[in-house]
Amino acid sequence: xxxxxxxxxxxxxxxxDLRVVxxxxxxxxxxxxxxxxxxxxxxxxxxxxxxxxxxxxxxxSSGPGGVFATGKRTEIAVTHSxxxxxxxxxxxxxxxxxxxxxxxxxxxxAHAAAVSTQTLAPADRAAAGAQVSRGGGNRKLLWxxxxxxxxxxxxxxxxxxxxxxxxxxxTTSPTSTTQIGTPTISLGHP
Numbered sequence: 001x002x003x004x005x006x007x008x009x010x011x012x013x014x015x016x017d018l019r020v021v022x023x024x025x026x027x028x029x030x031x032x033x034x035x036x037x038x039x040x041x042x043x044x045x046x047x048x049x050x051x052x053x054x055x056x057x058x059x060x061s062s063g064p065g066g067v068f069a070t071g072k073r074t075e076i077a078v079t080h081s082x083x084x085x086x087x088x089x090x091x092x093x094x095x096x097x098x099x100x101x102x103x104x105x106x107x108x109x110a111h112a113a114a115v116s117t118q119t120l121a122p123a124d125r126a127a128a129g130a131q132v133s134r135g136g137g138n139r140k141l142l143w144x145x146x147x148x149x150x151x152x153x154x155x156x157x158x159x160x161x162x163x164x165x166x167x168x169x170x171t172t173s174p175t176s177t178t179q180i181g182t183p184t185i186s187l188g189h190p
Contacts, residue, residue: 015045016053018105018112021084030064030094030120037088038116042079042105049083053107057087064097064120066090079105096122 022039042053057075059065068075069089077085087101100115 013044013050013107013110016050016105016107016110016112017043017045017047018055018103018114020103020114020116022086023118024116025118027119027121028092029123030092030096031123032092034088034090034092037086037090038101038103039084039086040103040105040114042083042085042107042112044110049079049081050105050107051079051081051083053079053083053085053105055079055085055103055105058102058104059090060099064093064095064099066092066120092120096120 019041020038021041023037026034026036028034038057040055040057042050042055044050055077057068057077059067059073061073065073067073067090068087069091075087077087079085085105098117098119100117103114103116105112
């Protein structure tokens, strides 16, 4: 026997765990093409990723939903060495509402199932939600805008703090507004 040879017999996987790790809960504009996908992670009973498991993604046959890039309601993928399998490029139909993508994984005699909830919203109402769910870039802009708004509120609150109770206190009327301009981000050396 050579040094370093694997002496353990190949063990059959008895238990599979399947969970959705990307794309669950996404909001899409009805009638659009998905800009993201659904990623499932398959692991064994010990939590190790399972390579070579067959994963089936199934869209509903009626109601809100759509078809995969192949034009069918079912997409089959095989897990990579990291235990992940993906389904991308769905073309959503024009029916607004929530639905589930049913996902199953099989490896030998072991199998598991999960669902990914998705929502199709009318295009006019989905614009804000879909942009936030699409990717990190828009999400970063949202967080920058929220941070700027928080800083402005803190600045107004901070200016009214520290004034003596005997002197005038800065107040705002219900009709006053605070305006925040476009944030400027500079990259480079200080």
